[in-house]
Structures are given as structure tokens and as C-alpha cells.
Amino acid sequence: MDWSLLQLPLWIIAGGVSFYFSLGNARVWTSIAVGFFLILIGEILPAAFSFLPGMDMPEVRALASIVGTISILVMSHGFQEYYVFSRTLELEGNKALVYIATVAVIFSSAVFILINPSPTAETLKVIKIVENTNWVFLSLINIDLIRKIYLNIKDSPISKGFGAFMAVFFFIFLWRGSDLYIQVYDLVNLQDAYPFRYHLSEFCSNIGNVLAGLSVAGTFLYLAKLLR
Amino acid sequence: MILLPRGNAVREKVDPGKINLPDALGKLQKSQFTGYLRFDTVKGTGIVIFTAGKLISALFEEGNDQLIAYDAIARIFEVSLQGQANLDIYKLSGDLAISIHALLHGKVLYKGQELKLIDIKALLGKLKEDKMSGCLRIYTDDKIALIFYRDGNPLGFFHDGSTDIETRADESMSVARLPGAKVDVLSSGGADAINLADLMASADLSALWRKAQEIVIKQRKSLSEAESRDRQVLENDRRVRVQLMLRATAEAHIGKIGTSLVEKEYEKYFPEGKPLDEAVFNKLLDHLGNAAKMVAGGTTIKKMIDDMRKGFRNLLKES
Numbered sequence: 001m002d003w004s005l006l007q008l009p010l011w012i013i014a015g016g017v018s019f020y021f022s023l024g025n026a027r028v029w030t031s032i033a034v035g036f037f038l039i040l041i042g043e044i045l046p047a048a049f050s051f052l053p054g055m056d057m058p059e060v061r062a063l064a065s066i067v068g069t070i071s072i073l074v075m076s077h078g079f080q081e082y083y084v085f086s087r088t089l090e091l092e093g094n095k096a097l098v099y100i101a102t103v104a105v106i107f108s109s110a111v112f113i114l115i116n117p118s119p120t121a122e123t124l125k126v127i128k129i130v131e132n133t134n135w136v137f138l139s140l141i142n143i144d145l146i147r148k149i150y151l152n153i154k155d156s157p158i159s160k161g162f163g164a165f166m167a168v169f170f171f172i173f174l175w176r177g178s179d180l181y182i183q184v185y186d187l188v189n190l191q192d193a194y195p196f197r198y199h200l201s202e203f204c205s206n207i208g209n210v211l212a213g214l215s216v217a218g219t220f221l222y223l224a225k226l227l228r
Numbered sequence: 229m230i231l232l233p234r235g236n237a238v239r240e241k242v243d244p245g246k247i248n249l250p251d252a253l254g255k256l257q258k259s260q261f262t263g264y265l266r267f268d269t270v271k272g273t274g275i276v277i278f279t280a281g282k283l284i285s286a287l288f289e290e291g292n293d294q295l296i297a298y299d300a301i302a303r304i305f306e307v308s309l310q311g312q313a314n315l316d317i318y319k320l321s322g323d324l325a326i327s328i329h330a331l332l333h334g335k336v337l338y339k340g341q342e343l344k345l346i347d348i349k350a351l352l353g354k355l356k357e358d359k360m361s362g363c364l365r366i367y368t369d370d371k372i373a374l375i376f377y378r379d380g381n382p383l384g385f386f387h388d389g390s391t392d393i394e395t396r397a398d399e400s401m402s403v404a405r406l407p408g409a410k411v412d413v414l415s416s417g418g419a420d421a422i423n424l425a426d427l428m429a430s431a432d433l434s435a436l437w438r439k440a441q442e443i444v445i446k447q448r449k450s451l452s453e454a455e456s457r458d459r460q461v462l463e464n465d466r467r468v469r470v471q472l473m474l475r476a477t478a479e480a481h482i483g484k485i486g487t488s489l490v491e492k493e494y495e496k497y498f499p500e501g502k503p504l505d506e507a508v509f510n511k512l513l514d515h516l517g518n519a520a521k522m523v524a525g526g527t528t529i530k531k532m533i534d535d536m537r538k539g540f541r542n543l544l545k546e547s
Binding site: 025026028082085086089091152153154155156157158159226227228 | 482486488489492519521523524527528
């Protein structure tokens with residue numbers, strides 16, 4: 001079964017909804033929504049390799065993984081800002097700066113890749129592991145952070161939206177954690193020796209990816225309804 | 229209330245708080261003035277009597293209390309400076325001025341007797357028999373006449389507009405005939421026979437004036453401080469009520485975080501001592517609305533802000 005046929009459309013919807021959400025709401029939502037939108041970029045690039053000539057370059061693969069890493073960093077930063085707001089009620093910064101800073105970091109990463117030797121398969125594997133490691137640990141940290149935000153604002157109109165975000169990060173943890181497990185133990189090459197572990201991890205990764213895409217789109221639609 | 233007929237008016241309805249009273253009294257002294265000054269104030273009535281430029285008598289009646297001489301002058305200065313006082317100056321003959329003095333410092337034998345209820349002939353006979361010196365004061369709400377007696381014999385009459393003791397009884401009798409006329413019987417107690425000293429010659433009225441000024445300044449200061457304290461208490465009470473209203477409204481619309489947002493914005497826009505102001509309040513609401521976007525949608529926020537604005541106006545109307 002080709003999971004990407006289901007995953008990709010879901011991430012296109014989730015990315016579109018989150019980017020649209022980032023435009024019309026308070027500044028702190030920009031980081032969170034842009035972070036989720038970048039998942040789409042990180043997912044679309046590898047999927048496009050088989051369709052678009054010239055896309056299957058190691059540099060493009062490296063950039064896709066880096067954008068994925070930037071994605072979780074940006075959204076984690078957004079949740080941290082929200083947590084700070086829920087504790088101090090202080091708001092600062094502006095939307096344009098978030099967009100510009102994100103584009104600048106992606107641009108700098110692209111320059112970094114271009115000025116270095118073309119990534120080998122081993123390098124790409126390391127970059128992918130770094131990406132998944134960031135996702136796994138920051139997902140756990142974000143679940144805890146969102147729990148604290150929820151407690152701070154629990155009787156406000158938007159509080160249930162944060163409950164939904166906890167579910168999102170649980171699915172992301174499932175998806176990225178399974179991926180990381182496969183990569184760290186090199187289960188792709190050891191699947192004959194450990195078929196159950198490999199297939200279970202593969203299934204968890206795919207189902208986690210689908211549920212993450214679904215829950216991201218659903219959460220932002222739900223938030224948009226709550227913030228109407 | 230000291231009831232005296234108005235003599236020949238020199239000045240009427242002067243605000244004594246706006247003139248330098250020691251200077252004014254000095255001018256009366258220099259001009260050899262004979263007559264009396266009447267100070268009607270919210271605290272009581274003061275009478276200052278001059279004969280030939282000598283300030284022979286001062287009286288201030290405040291409720292049931294009477295101050296005389298320097299105490300009276302000091303009090304007259306003080307209440308005049310406090311404002312809402314009226315000064316009338318009437319010219320009299322020397323005899324009349326002394327008679328008025330004797331009358332003010334004498335004894336009230338009978339007070340407020342209804343003329344129609346008493347046997348006036350018997351009363352006059354009694355005065356003659358007792359060889360009383362003093363006067364009968366016959367008055368209605370707006371007219372007064374005095375009939376002076378010495379050793380039981382009538383000396384003459386004094387009524388509104390006259391400057392001397394008159395021998396014609398017409399005006400005085402016309403007062404007696406008015407409905408509701410009353411009579412007081414006053415004994416001079418020999419005060420008219422005493423050689424009277426000039427109070428201005430034996431005291432520095434300017435010093436009394438300065439002291440009165442100091443007292444009034446102190447009173448005004450403490451009054452203004454008390455008023456300011458009252459205002460502050462009222463303002464603080466209003467501040468607390470507005471803050472409670474905002475907190476309750478915010479909590480109802482956006483939950484507990486709303487109360488924290490209100491407290492933060494309220495401290496910023498209305499720190500301790502800053503009076504409530506609608507323009508500043510609207511700025512507070514704008515800022516609060518922006519912060520509330522973090523936890524609620526536009527419709528909820530608009531409803532919350534509208535309720536807060538309504539509540540604020542109601543509280544302003546109440547206080």
C-alpha cells in the first residue's frame with residue numbers, strides 16, 4: 001500500500017489551512033502555523049522526487065530534511081511564546097518578522113548545503129536522523145508545554161484547541177519516533193531478521209503520519225471556529 | 229439673631245471678606261463716624277458700634293454664645309474672611325449709639341411676647357413703677373422699632389431709617405399694629421452710664437486681622453485636604469468597582485486568564501491615583517481586546533468589550 005497517496009493530500013490540506021490561519025490571527029499563532037505549514041514543504045519535496053526531473057538531487061533531499069527540522073523548531077518556538085504569554089501576559093514581535101526570519105533561515109540552510117560537498121547517502125541519513133531526533137524530543141517537550149498552557153487558559157474559549165494540539169504531537173511522536181527507530185537500528189537492512197519490528201515500526205510511522213496530517217488540518221479548522 | 233432697626237444706611241450689602249477690615253475701621257475712626265456696623269454671617273451676627281470715631285462696643289452672637297470686645301472683633305474678622313458674610317453700615321446719633329450698646333449688653337427680661345396677648349398698659353406701668361432703664365423692642369419679621377426708657381420714663385423711639393431717638397411714635401406704633409408683632413423687654417442694666425473706652429486705641433486690630441487670616445488659611449487648607457481625601461476615597465471606590473466589573477466581565481467571556489489580563493491592563497492604564505477617564509478607558513479596552521485575541525475569537529471579544537463599555541458607563545452614572 002502506498003501511504004503517500006493518502007499522506008500527501010492530507011498534508012497539502014493541513015499546510016494550506018495552517019498557512020491561511022497564520023495570516024488572520026494573533027502574532028504568536030504565526031510561528032505555530034508557519035511551523036506546521038513547513039511540514040508540508042518537508043513532505044512535498046521528497047514526494048515530488050519521482051515526478052519532477054532534477055528533484056532527486058542529494059542537495060534537495062538534504063534541504064527537505066532541514067526544512068523539516070526548521071519546522072519543528074519554529075512551531076516549538078511559537079508554543080514557548082504562547083506559554084510565556086499565558087504566564088506573563090506579555091506580547092511582543094510582529095508577523096512579518098516571523099515570515100522573514102523563517103525564510104532567511106531556510107535560505108541560509110540552502111546556502112550552507114550548496115557551499116559544502118554534495119551530501120552522500122550516509123550524510124543524508126545523518127541529517128534525517130537529526131531531523132527525526134528533533135521531532136521526537138521536541139514533540140514530547142511540546143506535549144508537556146501545551147499541557148501547561150492548557151492549565152493556564154483552561155476555561156477560555158480556545159483551551160480545547162490546545163487539547164487537540166496534544167493529540168497532534170502524540171501522532172507526530174508516533175510517526176517520527178517510528179522513523180527514528182528504523183533509522184537508528186537500520187531496520188530497513190535488517191528487516192529479514194526482524195520482520196515484525198520493522199513492519200510494526202513502518203506501520204506506526206505511516207499511520208502516525210496520516211493521523212498527524214488529519215489532526216493538524218482538523219485542529220486548525222477547529223481553532224478557526226473557536227477564534228471566529 | 230440680633231434684632232436692631234436699620235438706621236440711616238451708609239453702605240449696605242458689602243462683602244466684608246473682600247475688604248481690609250482694620251483699614252475700613254480706621255477710616256471710620258478718622259471720619260469720626262457714629263453708628264453701627266452689622267455683620268450677618270452664616271455663623272452668627274456681629275455688631276460693632278462707633279461713637280464719634282471711637283469703637284466703643286463689639287458683640288458677636290453665635291447661637292446661644294456671645295463674644296464681646298476683642299474676642300468679638302477677632303471672631304468677626306474670622307467669619308468675614310471665611311466668606312458668605314454681609315456687612316451693613318448705619319449712621320446713628322451719639323445717644324442712640326450708646327443706647328444700642330446698652331441694649332446689646334443689657335439683660336433680656338421678656339422675649340418674644342405676642343403683643344396682642346399682653347396688656348401693654350400694665351407693662352408700661354410696671355416699667356414706670358420699677359424705674360427701669362432699657363427699651364421695648366417691637367418687631368415683626370421685617371420691621372423693628374425700639375422704645376427707649378430711662379428710669380421708667382420714655383426717652384423716645386428708634387425705627388428703621390432714623391438716625392436719632394425720635395419723639396414721634398407713629399412709626400413705632402405702626403409696627404406694633406402689624407399682625408404677628410412681638411415685644412421684647414430689655415434692661416440696659418446701667419450699661420449706658422458707663423464711660424466707654426475706645427477698643428481701637430487699646431488693641432492692634434491689624435494683629436487680630438492677621439491672626440484671623442492665618443486661622444482662615446489653616447481652615448481652608450485643612451478643608452481642602454479633607455475634601456481631597458474625600459475625593460480620593462470616592463475615586464478609589466470607583467476604581468475598585470470598575471476593576472471588579474471588568475474582571476467579572478472578562479471572566480464570563482474568556483475565562484480566568486481574562487481577569488489576569490484585566491488586572492495587568494488596569495494597572496498600566498489606571499495606576500494608583502490616576503482618575504478614571506473615558507478616553508483612557510477606551511485605550512485600555514483596545515489593548516485588552518488585542519491581548520484577548522490570544523484566547524478568544526472576534527465575536528466573543530466584541531461582546532466582552534461592549535459589555536465592559538456598558539458597565540463602565542453605568543458605574544460612572546451611579547457615582
